[in-house]
Amino acid sequence: MFTPDFFAANLFEGIRLILAGWWIYTPLVLVYLAAENWKYYLIIAKLKSTQWVLLEIRIPRGIMKSPEAMERVFTGFHGPYVPPEKFKEFYLEANVRLWYNLEIVGQGGDIRFYIYAPKKWRNVVEAQIYAQYPDVTISEADDYTKSVPDDFLSEDYEMWGTEMQFAKEDAYPITTYYDFKTLTEAKLEEVKVDPLSAFAETLATLKHGEQIWFQILARPCGLPGKGPKDNWKDEAEQIVNKLAGREKPAKKKWWESLAEIVSAFIEEIPEHAAELAKPMSSSGERGLGRLYAAGAKKDDAKKDPSKLLHITPGEKDVIAAIERKASKLGYEAVVRMIYVARRDVFDPSGIGSLFGMIKQFNTQHLNAFKPNGGTLTRTKDYLWGFYSSQKYQNKIKRGLLYSYKHRTLFWDIKKILPFPDTMRIANAVSRFFYRLFPSQVESMRSKPIVLNTEEMATLFHFPGETVSSPAMPRQQAKFGEPPINLPAG
Numbered sequence: 001m002f003t004p005d006f007f008a009a010n011l012f013e014g015i016r017l018i019l020a021g022w023w024i025y026t027p028l029v030l031v032y033l034a035a036e037n038w039k040y041y042l043i044i045a046k047l048k049s050t051q052w053v054l055l056e057i058r059i060p061r062g063i064m065k066s067p068e069a070m071e072r073v074f075t076g077f078h079g080p081y082v083p084p085e086k087f088k089e090f091y092l093e094a095n096v097r098l099w100y101n102l103e104i105v106g107q108g109g110d111i112r113f114y115i116y117a118p119k120k121w122r123n124v125v126e127a128q129i130y131a132q133y134p135d136v137t138i139s140e141a142d143d144y145t146k147s148v149p150d151d152f153l154s155e156d157y158e159m160w161g162t163e164m165q166f167a168k169e170d171a172y173p174i175t176t177y178y179d180f181k182t183l184t185e186a187k188l189e190e191v192k193v194d195p196l197s198a199f200a201e202t203l204a205t206l207k208h209g210e211q212i213w214f215q216i217l218a219r220p221c222g223l224p225g226k227g228p229k230d231n232w233k234d235e236a237e238q239i240v241n242k243l244a245g246r247e248k249p250a251k252k253k254w255w256e257s258l259a260e261i262v263s264a265f266i267e268e269i270p271e272h273a274a275e276l277a278k279p280m281s282s283s284g285e286r287g288l289g290r291l292y293a294a295g296a297k298k299d300d301a302k303k304d305p306s307k308l309l310h311i312t313p314g315e316k317d318v319i320a321a322i323e324r325k326a327s328k329l330g331y332e333a334v335v336r337m338i339y340v341a342r343r344d345v346f347d348p349s350g351i352g353s354l355f356g357m358i359k360q361f362n363t364q365h366l367n368a369f370k371p372n373g374g375t376l377t378r379t380k381d382y383l384w385g386f387y388s389s390q391k392y393q394n395k396i397k398r399g400l401l402y403s404y405k406h407r408t409l410f411w412d413i414k415k416i417l418p419f420p421d422t423m424r425i426a427n428a429v430s431r432f433f434y435r436l437f438p439s440q441v442e443s444m445r446s447k448p449i450v451l452n453t454e455e456m457a458t459l460f461h462f463p464g465e466t467v468s469s470p471a472m473p474r475q476q477a478k479f480g481e482p483p484i485n486l487p488a489g
Contacts, residue, residue: 039091046094051119052407056112056141057129063464067177067195069132070461074453076128078220078329079121097227099219100125101407102460105144106203106212113462114141116407133462145405148211148340153394158346161338161400163375163410163446164358170229170450171236172318172367173325175360176458196463198360202353210341212354215404216460218331221450229332232450236326243311243319314365321366328452335369335449335459338404361458374445375400375410399445410445 077100089095101116117125126138149155166172180193203212222230311319337358339350362368377400380392403410451459 035091039094042091042094043096046096050096050098052116053119053122054141054143055115055117055122055125055138057115057462058137058139059113059133059462060135060137063133063135063462065132065464067457067461071453071457072132073128074218074331074456075329076131077124077218078331078453079124097219097222099217102216102218102456104199104203104214104460106206106210107144107147108208108210109204109206111200111203112144113460114144136462143405145213148401150402150405151398153397156343157340158343159338159340159397159401160348160351160377161336161340161375161397161404162377163334163336163372163400164369164449165372165447166449167362167368167370168366169235169239170232171239171322171326173321173452174367174369174455174458175363176454177461178454194463195360195458196461198357200463202357205353206350207345207347209345210347210350211339212350213338213340213404214357215336215338215407216451216456217334217336217407217409218451218456219333221330221332227332229330229448229450232330233326236322240319240322243315243322245311318365325452325454328454330450330452331456332448333451333456334409334446336375336400336404338400340401372445372447374447403446409448411443 098118098121100121101114103114103116105112105114115125129136129138148157148159175195177195180195199214206212221227221232335358337354339354341347341350358369375396377393377397379390399410
């Protein structure tokens, strides 16, 4: 009855029925693709219509505040966002979650601080910064990235750059200003240690024609379940429960139990066919009892409710650090660094300085920054390393520079044909499908991470007098309001 020919005949019959019903599912697939592409074009149109402004912040002498003041600023930046829920909000109105760009720039030994934000948010940015730093000056600035041509390879420029990602899950924090005890507890400026000191000294050593760009794209995390990084606090809670030995069983979706039964039935069809061919035993059974227990999942792992009492002090510190990070507001962020210079002054040792700038925030037991290989400007090896593609490196360089200049994520096109990215036929086919189905063919090289307000303030804040680099421009005078009793006319 259940012979190999029987299963083969039914398999081919099933495939034939699926192919014969193309007129049923093909229109549904096309309608879905059309709806997704329409939503994609609405989002692109919304982003193109958004007006942005580049603000430069000039800091005065005598800043005595710790990065906690900047943490308050980022808390104020974390405005409300209502994600789309209705059909109209998805496919008729483009509800896009915008972002901030925080930038520290070194040009020929000069250091500048910038914030690039939607023009409609300018009042929010200025109000929050002035509330904590009333003596700074905020003004609209020209785009410094225009000093480097878009096609820099033909203009005698060289660059290196990458985006950073976390070595562990987003729930694990990096070293923050809170861990620099002298910065938060010391009363004298000369004994404080500021994490931006390494930034300032590295940027101060740049020669004329050299530039280092440090950028953070930061988008406030929304309500749980609405975005790719909006559930980061739930993931942090799961990690804490696992480390503490109180791991909760994951909730099964409605279809998982049914899938387990169907999977078990398919796996045991040959065995059941053999059992049916046998005569019944004296008890009237044919050995089919295992199928009825297919949906039951065995769990022999023994839980130790007292595990929390036996963890090491280091493990307790990890749990406390994760809980501390999850207690604050989070931003979905992309951190990128670029070193660009004219070829006659390009110094490869500057690449090591960039890693030195960022490694001071790494820890062995918590989290650490590491380069995102998909955005690292390096040659790509083929044929076990016997062939290196310079074209691939130039493609990444152009894409990373374009993403920085336009303050967006690093987007690319998926590879359709199984050929190297640099082959013309592969690029032509990928771009052809991209024009038809952009939302399905587009891929993202950037790997966003989650930084809470404390981590954001550690990476971007206005340093005090403890950072005494001569390249740090500071206002020599403070602006103030005229006296009330000043005679007029």
